[in-house]
Amino acid sequence: MTQLENAGSQFQRLVTIMDTLRSPGGCPWDGEQTHESLLRYLIEEAYEVVEAIEAPAGIDRALLKEELGDVLLQVVFHSRVAEETPAEQGGFDIVQVLTALNDKLERRHPHVFGDEEAVTGDDVLTRWDELKKKEKPERTGPLDGIPPHLPALALAEKTLSKASKAGLLDPEEMGAGTSFTTEEELGEHLLTLVAAAKSRGLDAERALRSATRKLIDQHS
Structure with a gap:
């Protein structure tokens, strides 16, 4: 059996196990879960992947393998829950999730699966953004499509990145006057700001x- 065939076999095994756990006579806990109740676990597992990658001694590959499996479980779990909703009400299954993902990857890589050419990684990102805009015409604003529930720092970085690409602001100009030049110095600077906020009773x-x-609203 090839590696690809084995991957398909093991994925089918996972889907079957999840179906058994979720079905009558399966696991009571698994059977009670909803998209809402599972949300905390998806977030936790994602952060545990980060923990494995940023381990003090370098990437903990044994832990990373385990945590990536837990993230994959959440995808299969949510897909199995969604399968119980009628299709006319938006229900779907894991096959539809995989099909949509595969179609998107091929569609957004025309330089690989089509006849377009890409010279640099920047070319790829530019074309990706162009294709994404065509696929999501409802996103008319330059800052549309930013997940609103990202942690504050990730939300700020994502917003500043999109604003910069749209020519709405210059991050270098906004950051002028700061003294840090390395990530270590930046971390200390941020920690100092958080400490100052805490001492003043600010969140x-x-x-x-x-x-x-506020920045998003200004450019919406």
Whole structure:
């Protein structure tokens, strides 16, 4: 059996196990779960992947393998829950998830699966954004499509990146006057700001999220 065939076999095994757990006579806990109740686990597993990659001694590959499996479980779990909703009400199954993903990857890589050419990684990203805009015409604003529930720092970085690409602002100009030049110095600077906020009874997470949303509103 080839590696690809084995991957298909093991994925089918996972889907079958999930179906058994979710079906009558299966696991009571698994059978009670909903998209909403599972959400915390999806977030936790994603952060545990980060933990494995950023381990103090370098990437913990044994842990990474385990945590990636847990993330994959969440995808299969949510797909199995969605399968119980009628198709006319938006229900879907894991096959539809995979089909949509495969179609999107091929569609957004015309330089690989089509007759277009790409010279650099920047060319690929530019074309990806162009194709994404065509696929999602409802996103008319330059800052549309940013997940609103990202952690404050990730939300700010995503917003500034899109704003910069759209020519709405210059991050270098916004950051002028700061003294840090390395990630270590940046981390210390951020920690100092959080400490200062805490000493004044301010919520640094909420403050950054509010400032970022204000920027989004200004350009919506």
